[in-house]
Amino acid sequence: MLTISQGVSGTGKSTLGAALSKALRLPFIDGDDLHPQSNVDKMSRGDPLTDADRQPWLETIRRKAVSGVLSQLGDDHGSHPEPNTMSETEKTLDERSMVGHNGQPSLVWDEDQKPGIIIACSALKGRYRSVLRGETLSEAEGSKHSGKLPTWFVYMKGSREVLTNRMMKRQGHFMKAEMLDSQLKTLESPEDEEGVVTVLIEWSTEDQVREVVRGLGSST
Template sequence: MDDYASTKPLLIVVMGPASCGKSTIGANLARDLGIAFIDGDALHPPANVAKMSAGNPLNDADRLPWLQIIRATGIHECRAAWEKGDGRVPDQERAEGKLGRPACVIACSALKKSYRDILRGHTETGPEDKPVMKTIFVYCNGSPELLAERIAARQGHFMKPQMLASQLATLEDPTAEPGVVDVDISATPEEVSSRALSGTRKVVADMDSRGE
Protein backbone atom coordinates (compact mmCIF):
# COMPACT_ATOMS: atom_id res chain seq x y z
CA MET A 1 0.00 0.00 0.00
CA ASP A 2 1.38 3.44 -0.90
CA ASP A 3 1.63 6.44 1.41
CA TYR A 4 -0.30 8.82 -0.85
CA ALA A 5 -2.82 9.89 1.82
CA SER A 6 -0.01 10.74 4.26
CA THR A 7 1.16 13.50 1.88
CA LYS A 8 -2.15 15.37 2.46
CA PRO A 9 -3.15 16.04 -1.17
CA LEU A 10 -4.75 19.41 -1.79
CA LEU A 11 -7.43 20.81 -4.09
CA ILE A 12 -7.27 24.59 -4.48
CA VAL A 13 -10.56 25.99 -5.77
CA VAL A 14 -10.37 29.53 -7.19
CA MET A 15 -13.94 30.76 -6.80
CA GLY A 16 -16.26 33.68 -7.39
CA PRO A 17 -19.06 34.82 -9.71
CA ALA A 18 -18.82 35.27 -13.46
CA SER A 19 -16.17 37.71 -14.74
CA CYS A 20 -14.22 37.82 -11.43
CA GLY A 21 -11.12 36.52 -13.22
CA LYS A 22 -10.96 33.15 -11.48
CA SER A 23 -9.67 31.33 -14.58
CA THR A 24 -6.79 33.77 -15.06
CA ILE A 25 -5.97 33.93 -11.36
CA GLY A 26 -6.20 30.15 -11.10
CA ALA A 27 -3.91 29.61 -14.08
CA ASN A 28 -1.36 32.07 -12.67
CA LEU A 29 -1.52 30.46 -9.24
CA ALA A 30 -1.00 26.98 -10.68
CA ARG A 31 1.91 28.24 -12.79
CA ASP A 32 3.61 29.85 -9.80
CA LEU A 33 3.18 26.72 -7.68
CA GLY A 34 4.18 24.34 -10.47
CA ILE A 35 0.92 22.37 -10.34
CA ALA A 36 -1.92 21.55 -12.76
CA PHE A 37 -4.74 23.98 -13.55
CA ILE A 38 -8.21 23.04 -14.80
CA ASP A 39 -11.02 25.43 -15.70
CA GLY A 40 -14.15 24.06 -14.06
CA ASP A 41 -16.30 25.45 -16.91
CA ALA A 42 -14.81 22.73 -19.12
CA LEU A 43 -16.17 20.09 -16.73
CA HIS A 44 -19.85 21.07 -17.04
CA PRO A 45 -22.07 18.29 -18.40
CA PRO A 46 -23.38 19.16 -21.91
CA ALA A 47 -26.89 19.77 -20.57
CA ASN A 48 -25.58 22.52 -18.29
CA VAL A 49 -23.72 24.24 -21.13
CA ALA A 50 -26.85 24.15 -23.30
CA LYS A 51 -28.95 25.63 -20.50
CA MET A 52 -26.51 28.47 -19.81
CA SER A 53 -26.01 29.16 -23.52
CA ALA A 54 -29.76 29.73 -23.74
CA GLY A 55 -29.43 32.37 -21.00
CA ASN A 56 -30.94 30.25 -18.23
CA PRO A 57 -29.26 30.01 -14.81
CA LEU A 58 -28.45 26.60 -13.36
CA ASN A 59 -30.28 25.28 -10.32
CA ASP A 60 -28.90 23.10 -7.53
CA ALA A 61 -29.92 19.88 -9.29
CA ASP A 62 -27.93 21.00 -12.37
CA ARG A 63 -24.87 21.88 -10.31
CA LEU A 64 -24.66 18.71 -8.21
CA PRO A 65 -23.14 16.42 -10.90
CA TRP A 66 -20.79 19.24 -11.95
CA LEU A 67 -19.49 19.70 -8.40
CA GLN A 68 -19.04 15.96 -8.03
CA ILE A 69 -17.07 15.88 -11.29
CA ILE A 70 -14.83 18.69 -10.03
CA ARG A 71 -14.14 16.85 -6.77
CA ALA A 72 -13.39 13.63 -8.66
CA THR A 73 -11.12 15.52 -11.06
CA GLY A 74 -9.20 16.99 -8.13
CA ILE A 75 -8.72 13.52 -6.68
CA HIS A 76 -7.47 12.22 -10.03
CA GLU A 77 -5.08 15.15 -10.59
CA CYS A 78 -3.61 14.94 -7.08
CA ARG A 79 -3.02 11.21 -7.47
CA ALA A 80 -1.35 11.84 -10.84
CA ALA A 81 0.85 14.54 -9.28
CA TRP A 82 1.92 12.17 -6.50
CA GLU A 83 2.70 9.40 -8.97
CA LYS A 84 4.85 11.91 -10.86
CA GLY A 85 6.76 12.55 -7.64
CA ASP A 86 5.17 15.73 -6.28
CA GLY A 87 4.82 15.77 -2.51
CA ARG A 88 7.28 12.97 -1.90
CA VAL A 89 10.02 15.31 -0.60
CA PRO A 90 7.93 17.97 1.20
CA ASP A 91 10.69 19.98 2.91
CA GLN A 92 12.76 20.29 -0.25
CA GLU A 93 9.72 21.28 -2.29
CA ARG A 94 8.71 23.97 0.21
CA ALA A 95 12.23 25.38 0.00
CA GLU A 96 11.70 25.62 -3.77
CA GLY A 97 8.49 27.63 -3.29
CA LYS A 98 6.16 24.71 -3.89
CA LEU A 99 3.52 23.38 -1.48
CA GLY A 100 5.26 20.20 -0.43
CA ARG A 101 2.20 18.08 -1.21
CA PRO A 102 0.44 16.85 -4.38
CA ALA A 103 -2.05 19.51 -5.45
CA CYS A 104 -4.01 21.04 -8.29
CA VAL A 105 -6.02 24.20 -8.97
CA ILE A 106 -9.55 24.20 -10.36
CA ALA A 107 -11.58 27.33 -11.14
CA CYS A 108 -15.21 27.00 -10.06
CA SER A 109 -17.83 29.55 -9.02
CA ALA A 110 -18.62 27.62 -5.78
CA LEU A 111 -21.21 30.25 -4.86
CA LYS A 112 -22.95 28.53 -1.93
CA LYS A 113 -21.52 26.98 1.20
CA SER A 114 -23.34 23.76 0.35
CA TYR A 115 -21.49 23.69 -2.99
CA ARG A 116 -18.18 24.31 -1.25
CA ASP A 117 -18.90 21.51 1.19
CA ILE A 118 -19.35 19.10 -1.72
CA LEU A 119 -15.98 20.25 -3.06
CA ARG A 120 -14.56 19.65 0.44
CA GLY A 121 -15.71 16.05 0.14
CA HIS A 122 -18.74 16.29 2.41
CA THR A 123 -21.80 14.22 1.58
CA GLU A 124 -25.25 13.93 3.12
CA THR A 125 -23.85 11.32 5.50
CA GLY A 126 -20.69 13.26 6.41
CA PRO A 127 -17.13 13.61 5.06
CA GLU A 128 -15.97 10.98 2.59
CA ASP A 129 -13.74 8.26 4.01
CA LYS A 130 -11.10 8.32 1.29
CA PRO A 131 -9.08 9.56 -0.39
CA VAL A 132 -8.08 12.19 2.13
CA MET A 133 -7.86 15.29 -0.08
CA LYS A 134 -8.03 18.67 1.61
CA THR A 135 -9.74 21.62 -0.10
CA ILE A 136 -9.07 25.34 0.25
CA PHE A 137 -10.67 28.26 -1.59
CA VAL A 138 -9.27 31.43 -3.15
CA TYR A 139 -12.19 33.88 -3.28
CA CYS A 140 -11.97 36.44 -6.11
CA ASN A 141 -13.86 39.25 -4.42
CA GLY A 142 -15.15 42.18 -6.48
CA SER A 143 -17.92 44.76 -6.37
CA PRO A 144 -21.12 44.20 -8.42
CA GLU A 145 -20.25 47.26 -10.50
CA LEU A 146 -16.80 45.94 -11.43
CA LEU A 147 -18.17 42.48 -12.23
CA ALA A 148 -20.93 43.95 -14.43
CA GLU A 149 -18.39 46.06 -16.32
CA ARG A 150 -16.19 43.05 -16.96
CA ILE A 151 -18.94 40.67 -18.02
CA ALA A 152 -20.34 43.24 -20.47
CA ALA A 153 -16.95 43.29 -22.21
CA ARG A 154 -16.75 39.51 -22.69
CA GLN A 155 -17.37 38.05 -26.13
CA GLY A 156 -18.39 34.51 -27.08
CA HIS A 157 -18.85 33.15 -23.55
CA PHE A 158 -21.93 31.16 -22.54
CA MET A 159 -22.39 33.28 -19.40
CA LYS A 160 -24.75 36.14 -20.31
CA PRO A 161 -24.73 39.57 -18.60
CA GLN A 162 -28.26 39.13 -17.25
CA MET A 163 -27.14 36.01 -15.39
CA LEU A 164 -24.75 37.97 -13.15
CA ALA A 165 -27.60 39.22 -10.95
CA SER A 166 -28.68 35.62 -10.38
CA GLN A 167 -25.14 34.63 -9.41
CA LEU A 168 -24.75 37.53 -6.99
CA ALA A 169 -28.09 36.68 -5.38
CA THR A 170 -26.88 33.09 -4.94
CA LEU A 171 -23.42 33.98 -3.62
CA GLU A 172 -22.86 33.19 0.06
CA ASP A 173 -19.78 35.03 1.36
CA PRO A 174 -17.11 32.41 2.19
CA THR A 175 -14.73 34.63 4.11
CA ALA A 176 -15.77 33.37 7.57
CA GLU A 177 -15.14 29.75 6.57
CA PRO A 178 -11.82 28.04 7.34
CA GLY A 179 -9.26 27.68 4.58
CA VAL A 180 -10.38 30.66 2.50
CA VAL A 181 -8.08 33.25 0.89
CA ASP A 182 -9.93 36.53 0.24
CA VAL A 183 -8.45 38.39 -2.76
CA ASP A 184 -9.64 41.86 -3.85
CA ILE A 185 -9.79 41.78 -7.67
CA SER A 186 -9.84 45.56 -8.12
CA ALA A 187 -6.01 45.67 -8.09
CA THR A 188 -3.81 45.05 -11.13
CA PRO A 189 -3.68 41.47 -12.47
CA GLU A 190 -0.11 41.14 -11.18
CA GLU A 191 -1.09 42.31 -7.69
CA VAL A 192 -4.14 40.04 -7.60
CA SER A 193 -2.07 37.01 -8.63
CA SER A 194 0.61 37.86 -6.07
CA ARG A 195 -1.95 38.13 -3.27
CA ALA A 196 -3.56 34.84 -4.29
CA LEU A 197 -0.15 33.16 -4.19
CA SER A 198 0.93 34.58 -0.83
CA GLY A 199 -2.47 33.92 0.72
CA THR A 200 -2.49 30.32 -0.49
CA ARG A 201 0.98 29.70 0.85
CA LYS A 202 -0.03 31.11 4.23
CA VAL A 203 -3.14 28.92 4.48
CA VAL A 204 -1.12 25.83 3.54
CA ALA A 205 1.63 26.75 6.04
CA ASP A 206 -1.03 27.02 8.75
CA MET A 207 -2.36 23.61 7.73
CA ASP A 208 1.17 22.18 7.90
CA SER A 209 1.63 23.60 11.41
CA ARG A 210 -1.55 21.84 12.53
CA GLY A 211 -0.56 18.59 10.84
CA GLU A 212 -3.48 18.74 8.41
Protein backbone atom coordinates in the same frame (compact mmCIF):
# COMPACT_ATOMS: atom_id res chain seq x y z
CA MET B 1 -3.72 20.42 -1.92
CA LEU B 2 -6.68 21.52 -4.01
CA THR B 3 -6.87 25.29 -4.51
CA ILE B 4 -10.09 26.66 -6.03
CA SER B 5 -10.39 30.19 -7.41
CA GLN B 6 -14.06 31.04 -6.86
CA GLY B 7 -16.60 33.80 -7.26
CA VAL B 8 -19.32 34.96 -9.63
CA SER B 9 -18.82 35.15 -13.36
CA GLY B 10 -16.55 37.97 -14.47
CA THR B 11 -14.26 37.97 -11.44
CA GLY B 12 -11.33 36.49 -13.36
CA LYS B 13 -11.30 33.00 -11.82
CA SER B 14 -9.75 31.37 -14.87
CA THR B 15 -7.15 34.12 -15.30
CA LEU B 16 -6.03 33.81 -11.69
CA GLY B 17 -6.16 30.01 -11.85
CA ALA B 18 -3.87 29.97 -14.88
CA ALA B 19 -1.50 32.44 -13.19
CA LEU B 20 -1.36 30.31 -10.04
CA SER B 21 -0.74 27.25 -12.18
CA LYS B 22 2.27 28.93 -13.76
CA ALA B 23 3.61 30.40 -10.53
CA LEU B 24 3.25 27.21 -8.50
CA ARG B 25 4.01 24.78 -11.35
CA LEU B 26 0.77 22.92 -10.76
CA PRO B 27 -1.89 21.79 -13.25
CA PHE B 28 -4.96 23.95 -13.82
CA ILE B 29 -8.50 22.90 -14.72
CA ASP B 30 -11.28 25.32 -15.61
CA GLY B 31 -14.40 23.97 -13.92
CA ASP B 32 -16.57 25.36 -16.75
CA ASP B 33 -15.00 22.74 -19.04
CA LEU B 34 -16.45 19.98 -16.85
CA HIS B 35 -20.09 21.05 -17.16
CA PRO B 36 -22.29 18.48 -18.91
CA GLN B 37 -23.72 19.71 -22.19
CA SER B 38 -27.17 20.01 -20.63
CA ASN B 39 -25.84 22.64 -18.22
CA VAL B 40 -24.06 24.55 -20.97
CA ASP B 41 -27.28 24.56 -23.03
CA LYS B 42 -29.28 25.96 -20.12
CA MET B 43 -26.79 28.73 -19.41
CA SER B 44 -26.56 29.60 -23.11
CA ARG B 45 -30.30 30.19 -23.06
CA GLY B 46 -29.93 32.42 -20.00
CA ASP B 47 -31.52 29.87 -17.66
CA PRO B 48 -29.91 29.66 -14.19
CA LEU B 49 -28.77 26.22 -13.10
CA THR B 50 -30.56 24.48 -10.25
CA ASP B 51 -28.85 22.74 -7.36
CA ALA B 52 -29.80 19.45 -9.02
CA ASP B 53 -27.96 20.59 -12.17
CA ARG B 54 -24.88 21.55 -10.19
CA GLN B 55 -24.55 18.51 -7.91
CA PRO B 56 -23.08 16.04 -10.46
CA TRP B 57 -20.89 18.81 -11.90
CA LEU B 58 -19.41 19.60 -8.47
CA GLU B 59 -18.85 15.92 -7.77
CA THR B 60 -17.05 15.59 -11.11
CA ILE B 61 -14.76 18.48 -10.17
CA ARG B 62 -13.90 16.84 -6.84
CA ARG B 63 -13.15 13.50 -8.50
CA LYS B 64 -10.99 15.19 -11.14
CA ALA B 65 -9.05 17.00 -8.42
CA VAL B 66 -8.39 13.83 -6.44
CA SER B 67 -7.42 11.92 -9.59
CA GLY B 68 -5.11 14.74 -10.67
CA VAL B 69 -3.24 14.82 -7.37
CA LEU B 70 -3.03 11.03 -7.28
CA SER B 71 -1.43 11.06 -10.72
CA GLN B 72 1.27 13.36 -9.37
CA LEU B 73 2.02 10.88 -6.60
CA GLY B 74 2.49 8.28 -9.36
CA ASP B 75 5.44 6.04 -8.65
CA ASP B 76 5.19 6.53 -4.89
CA HIS B 77 1.72 5.03 -4.69
CA GLY B 78 1.43 2.66 -7.63
CA SER B 79 -1.80 2.24 -9.54
CA HIS B 80 -4.63 4.70 -9.05
CA PRO B 81 -7.96 3.54 -7.59
CA GLU B 82 -11.25 4.35 -9.24
CA PRO B 83 -12.76 7.70 -8.12
CA ASN B 84 -15.39 6.08 -5.91
CA THR B 85 -12.83 4.07 -3.93
CA MET B 86 -10.25 6.73 -3.10
CA SER B 87 -10.79 7.30 0.58
CA GLU B 88 -7.68 5.45 1.74
CA THR B 89 -5.45 7.29 -0.71
CA GLU B 90 -6.98 10.62 0.33
CA LYS B 91 -5.69 9.91 3.83
CA THR B 92 -2.20 10.10 2.37
CA LEU B 93 -3.04 13.30 0.49
CA ASP B 94 -4.25 14.88 3.73
CA GLU B 95 -0.74 14.64 5.14
CA ARG B 96 0.92 16.46 2.23
CA SER B 97 0.43 20.23 2.37
CA MET B 98 1.47 22.55 -0.46
CA VAL B 99 3.96 25.04 0.96
CA GLY B 100 7.38 26.28 0.00
CA HIS B 101 10.73 25.20 1.46
CA ASN B 102 10.77 25.41 5.28
CA GLY B 103 7.14 26.51 5.18
CA GLN B 104 7.92 29.86 3.55
CA PRO B 105 5.61 31.09 0.76
CA SER B 106 7.17 31.46 -2.66
CA LEU B 107 5.86 32.42 -6.09
CA VAL B 108 7.60 29.28 -7.39
CA TRP B 109 7.71 26.12 -5.30
CA ASP B 110 11.13 24.49 -4.95
CA GLU B 111 12.06 20.90 -5.85
CA ASP B 112 10.41 19.68 -2.65
CA GLN B 113 7.01 21.09 -3.58
CA LYS B 114 4.02 18.94 -2.72
CA PRO B 115 1.40 17.71 -5.18
CA GLY B 116 -1.57 19.93 -5.88
CA ILE B 117 -4.01 21.18 -8.46
CA ILE B 118 -5.67 24.51 -9.25
CA ILE B 119 -9.32 24.67 -10.30
CA ALA B 120 -11.58 27.59 -11.24
CA CYS B 121 -15.17 27.14 -10.08
CA SER B 122 -17.91 29.58 -9.07
CA ALA B 123 -18.70 27.64 -5.83
CA LEU B 124 -21.32 30.23 -4.90
CA LYS B 125 -22.98 28.47 -1.96
CA GLY B 126 -21.61 26.93 1.19
CA ARG B 127 -23.16 23.59 0.26
CA TYR B 128 -21.36 23.66 -3.09
CA ARG B 129 -18.05 24.26 -1.34
CA SER B 130 -18.79 21.35 0.98
CA VAL B 131 -19.08 19.06 -2.04
CA LEU B 132 -15.83 20.43 -3.44
CA ARG B 133 -14.14 19.75 -0.09
CA GLY B 134 -15.38 16.17 -0.31
CA GLU B 135 -17.63 16.58 2.73
CA THR B 136 -21.12 16.07 1.34
CA LEU B 137 -21.17 13.91 -1.76
CA SER B 138 -24.43 12.43 -2.96
CA GLU B 139 -25.62 8.97 -1.96
CA ALA B 140 -24.62 7.74 -5.39
CA GLU B 141 -21.01 8.45 -4.45
CA GLY B 142 -21.41 6.51 -1.24
CA SER B 143 -19.79 7.33 2.08
CA LYS B 144 -16.28 6.26 1.07
CA HIS B 145 -15.06 9.80 0.37
CA SER B 146 -13.88 11.35 3.61
CA GLY B 147 -12.59 14.62 2.20
CA LYS B 148 -8.91 13.98 2.92
CA LEU B 149 -7.55 16.13 0.10
CA PRO B 150 -6.87 19.51 1.79
CA THR B 151 -8.88 22.20 0.02
CA TRP B 152 -8.48 25.98 -0.07
CA PHE B 153 -10.73 28.55 -1.70
CA VAL B 154 -9.56 31.83 -3.19
CA TYR B 155 -12.57 34.13 -2.99
CA MET B 156 -12.48 36.73 -5.77
CA LYS B 157 -14.43 39.69 -4.44
CA GLY B 158 -15.67 42.62 -6.50
CA SER B 159 -18.43 45.19 -6.90
CA ARG B 160 -21.44 44.74 -9.17
CA GLU B 161 -20.38 47.76 -11.24
CA VAL B 162 -16.95 46.36 -12.07
CA LEU B 163 -18.37 42.91 -12.74
CA THR B 164 -21.08 44.27 -15.06
CA ASN B 165 -18.50 46.18 -17.10
CA ARG B 166 -16.41 43.07 -17.46
CA MET B 167 -19.35 40.89 -18.43
CA MET B 168 -20.49 43.31 -21.13
CA LYS B 169 -17.06 43.12 -22.76
CA ARG B 170 -16.89 39.33 -22.87
CA GLN B 171 -17.41 37.60 -26.20
CA GLY B 172 -18.18 33.96 -26.95
CA HIS B 173 -18.89 32.91 -23.37
CA PHE B 174 -22.07 31.03 -22.46
CA MET B 175 -22.67 33.13 -19.33
CA LYS B 176 -24.89 36.11 -20.13
CA ALA B 177 -24.36 39.46 -18.45
CA GLU B 178 -28.00 39.57 -17.36
CA MET B 179 -27.40 36.46 -15.23
CA LEU B 180 -24.99 38.36 -12.99
CA ASP B 181 -27.74 39.55 -10.64
CA SER B 182 -28.90 35.97 -10.20
CA GLN B 183 -25.37 34.89 -9.29
CA LEU B 184 -24.88 37.76 -6.87
CA LYS B 185 -28.17 36.87 -5.19
CA THR B 186 -27.08 33.24 -4.91
CA LEU B 187 -23.59 34.03 -3.63
CA GLU B 188 -22.92 33.10 -0.01
CA SER B 189 -19.64 34.74 1.00
CA PRO B 190 -17.04 32.20 2.17
CA GLU B 191 -15.06 34.77 4.15
CA ASP B 192 -16.13 33.34 7.51
CA GLU B 193 -15.15 29.81 6.52
CA GLU B 194 -11.81 28.18 7.26
CA GLY B 195 -9.32 27.73 4.45
CA VAL B 196 -10.27 30.84 2.48
CA VAL B 197 -8.04 33.57 1.02
CA THR B 198 -9.83 36.71 -0.21
CA VAL B 199 -8.49 38.77 -3.12
CA LEU B 200 -10.03 41.84 -4.74
CA ILE B 201 -10.71 41.75 -8.47
CA GLU B 202 -9.37 45.29 -8.83
CA TRP B 203 -5.89 44.04 -7.89
CA SER B 204 -3.42 43.04 -10.56
CA THR B 205 -3.10 39.32 -11.21
CA GLU B 206 0.43 39.43 -9.80
CA ASP B 207 -0.82 40.96 -6.53
CA GLN B 208 -3.59 38.38 -6.36
CA VAL B 209 -1.07 35.56 -6.77
CA ARG B 210 1.15 37.03 -4.06
CA GLU B 211 -1.78 37.25 -1.64
CA VAL B 212 -2.75 33.64 -2.34
CA VAL B 213 0.80 32.42 -1.79
CA ARG B 214 1.03 34.45 1.41
CA GLY B 215 -2.24 32.97 2.61
CA LEU B 216 -1.21 29.41 1.83
CA GLY B 217 2.15 29.93 3.50
CA SER B 218 0.64 31.36 6.68
CA SER B 219 -1.60 28.30 7.03
CA THR B 220 1.35 26.14 8.06
